[in-house]
Amino acid sequence: MSLRRSGSQSLVSLLGHWQESPSRTPLWRQLAEALRLLILDGRLALDSRLPGERELATALNVSRTTVASALAQLRDEGYVQSRHGSGSRVILPVQHQQVPTRMTAGQALDLSTAALNAGPEIHQAYSHALAAMPQHFSSSGYDQQGLSVLREAIAQRYCARGLPTRADEIMVVNGAVSGLALILRLLTGPGDRVVVESPTYPLAIAAIQGASCRPVGVTLPVEGWDVAGLAATFAQTAPRLAYLMPDFHNPTGRCMDAATRQQIADLSARTRTTLVIDETMVDLWYNAPPPPPLAAFNADAPVITLGSTGKSFWGGLRLGWIRASSRTLASLVQARDTLDLGSPCLEQLATVWLLENGDSFLPQRRQMLAARRDMCSALMHEYFPQWRYAQPEGGLSFWVELPDMLATLFAARAESVGIHLGTGTRFGLAGAFDRWLRLPFTLDDEALRIAFKTLQPLWNSLNGQQNNLRTRKII
Incomplete structure (x- = not known):
């Protein structure tokens, strides 16, 4: 099997400012800790092959002994496996477990x-979903666009937010990232540019790079969005699409105002640049709800909208949706054939209940x-x-x-x-945001x-x- 190889310059960018000086901690141990962090973050993919000791030492401007000692430490801890003549590849320790998200003193x-x-609403949702399941047993259970009852509920939700939507303009997928990957598969090819905010959601960067595309960052200013910078980037790079998070942007938490949405929608219509709008945080507002969906501001703009249950309800549902024109969805359904045959019926029915009852617990x-x-x-x-x-x-x-x-x-x-x-470097390109x-x-x-x-x-x-x-x- 051919392993993916991490280039030395790419690894240097990922490591960022790993070297602490002055420090009582030996340099090799600092390097080992920084590499371990990249592995645990997922920025160094499992089974990827690291650069050779000499190459990495030259790129980092350290001695080969420092690199060898760091890799030896990671081998002892179970994060790296080395074979003579084949280099070192990234692994996880056999006993590695997910770090818990709750804590008492002394716990990770x-x-x-x-x-x-x-x-508690999740248990209620699944109870109602189980009761509704028998009526679906007479079907095959395969539905690549999603259950009509769920698509109707999602469409009504968009209508209530100011974006007229039909059920045939909704496609149910297995989470927003899965939806983004499907869109990239349909609309992009190797080497295509995809514009993103900088910083942005790290799994979106991973999906873009996984599609062999090149993410191009447009820096977020101190407040709001840089519409002029976005327009200049569209003109200079001719991207296949742009991925944006206007609703409580991850990681900054800011919300795009209506005037900016209008400008960006008009820019999309004028340049015919497809916008993929991630609305996974749309329900998590604290002072006031966000403006209408960006797709509502210009009917001529090619906008594809992503939604998800993960943040609003529970990540374990693993369910999301795509809102787009019926023609685009027909193409997405065909592209989905090689990925999966649809989303689980039980989770879809649970989501119907959650959408219909969200006003009681959100x-x-x-x-x-x-x-x-x-x-x-x-x-x-x-x-x-x-x-x-x-x-x-x-x-x-x-x-x-x-x-x-x-x-x-x-x-x-x-x-x-x-x-x-x-770390901020997870949300940037080429090791940015280390402060x-x-x-x-x-x-x-x-x-x-x-x-x-x-x-x-x-x-x-x-x-x-x-x-x-x-x-x-x-x-």
Whole structure:
């Protein structure tokens, strides 16, 4: 089997600012910790082959002994497997388990995943779905566009939000990322450019690169969206499509206003650039609901909209949908043949109940999340006063700016105490955003306080070292 090979320059970009200087930690151990973080984040794909020791040492400007020692440490820990003459490939330890998302003192914690546990409404939804299942037993169960009852419910939801939609303009898929991958399969080819916001959702980057396309970033300004930059990028790169998150953008939490939606929809219509609009966070607003869907602002704009149950209801449902013209959906159904034969019937029926009853539990969920957001902000002010961030308008996390490019180093230290952090580099292209963290506020207050109390001395030590280094340079 031919393994995918990580190029040395690509790996250098992914590693970012991994080297801590001055430090009592040996350089080889720092490198091992940084590589381990890339593996745990999924940015170094399993079974991919690493560059040779000499090549990597040259690219990193370190000794070959440093690289060899780091790889030896990772081999001992079970993250790398080496064979003479074949190099080293990325693996996971046999006993590796997912890091839990809840925490008490002394337990490990995943602070990189922005998602909630299932609420009692999920049990209710499945109970109703089971009762409704028998009427579907007379069919084959294969339906690549989705159950009509669910497509009707989703279409009514769009209509209520100001976007007239028919059931034949809805296709049910196995999550928003699956929907994006299907769209990429239909509309793009190897080497095509796909415009994304910078930063953006890391699994979208992975899907774009997995389709052998080239993501092209348009930097988000301090506030809002850079419409002029988007227009210039469309003109300069002629992308096949653009992937945008206007509704409580992941990771920044900002919401695109109506005027900007109009400008971008008009730009899409004028340039005939297809927009793929990810609305997975649309229900998680705290002060006011978002404007109507972007597709509602210009009927001539080629807009494909993605939705999902993962953030609104529960990630375990693994169900999403695509809204597009009936002609586009017919092509997507044909392209789906080589991927799967449709989405599970039980989950679709559960989603029908959740959509029909969302008004009875989503307000309480939003209220709970707003309270956790405010508590997380207060705790950050208490434990990490040097951090800067804007209050997110919705979504599940803060986009935190650190005083220096310390995200990779801090995350590597956090791993040593059993806490997994989401570095900003996961959300950028070629190792960008190493001075940023995405910090979810989905944990309860006590668990978050325990996590921050554990992380505070690590941060103070790291930040103090950087301050001393800057002072020495000035002197």
